[in-house]
Amino acid sequence: MTSGSGIIHREMPHGQGGHTLQLWLNIPPKYKMTPARYQDIPASKQPKIEQKGVLVKLISGEQKGIKSRTKNIVPVLAMEGFVEAGHTFDVDIPAGYRSFIYIIQGRGNFGRNKQQVSSGSVIWIAPSTRNGTFEIESKNAIHFFMASGPPIKAPIFAQGPFVMSSQDEIYQAYQDYQMGKFGGPVLK
Numbered sequence: 001m002t003s004g005s006g007i008i009h010r011e012m013p014h015g016q017g018g019h020t021l022q023l024w025l026n027i028p029p030k031y032k033m034t035p036a037r038y039q040d041i042p043a044s045k046q047p048k049i050e051q052k053g054v055l056v057k058l059i060s061g062e063q064k065g066i067k068s069r070t071k072n073i074v075p076v077l078a079m080e081g082f083v084e085a086g087h088t089f090d091v092d093i094p095a096g097y098r099s100f101i102y103i104i105q106g107r108g109n110f111g112r113n114k115q116q117v118s119s120g121s122v123i124w125i126a127p128s129t130r131n132g133t134f135e136i137e138s139k140n141a142i143h144f145f146m147a148s149g150p151p152i153k154a155p156i157f158a159q160g161p162f163v164m165s166s167q168d169e170i171y172q173a174y175q176d177y178q179m180g181k182f183g184g185p186v187l188k
Helices: 167-178
Strands: 048-051 054-060 077-083 088-093 098-110 115-118 122-125 132-149 157-159 162-164
Touching (some): 054 088
Antiparallel strands (some): 098 132, 157 162
């Protein structure tokens, strides 16, 4: 979802026992008022990377020559992965990207230093000046979420449900909302 010039929505869980991970990304100030957009890409339409003992669902961006259909204002690499015990997956990370991996379930060794990490942990990966890879080695089956993108170095002001680039823009967003100016569909 790109909230852009404003979108009214609410998240409702589908079924029982699911997990929801929500990642909010800032966009450059010049795109803050872009038209709101929602992209619904069912799991069956997500590109997958399959290797022996590895399944990665590509949510956004490009990995191993496979490209997602997701449209973004700023490049974003996002994926959900499953690595079986005893297997390894090398993530390709573009130069300059800041990255993190959230371990949903499991335990393994991560990166060149083979840092041991387990369920509920977050690994932060500093940007590099060159394209590189980051190794995920599973000790017991790992389920992870990874996101990566270039820092945009833009100011962030948040208040209530609004995130803008200045306090004045926050005031304007409240005014626009109260006047019914938000575009896009009401999403449920």
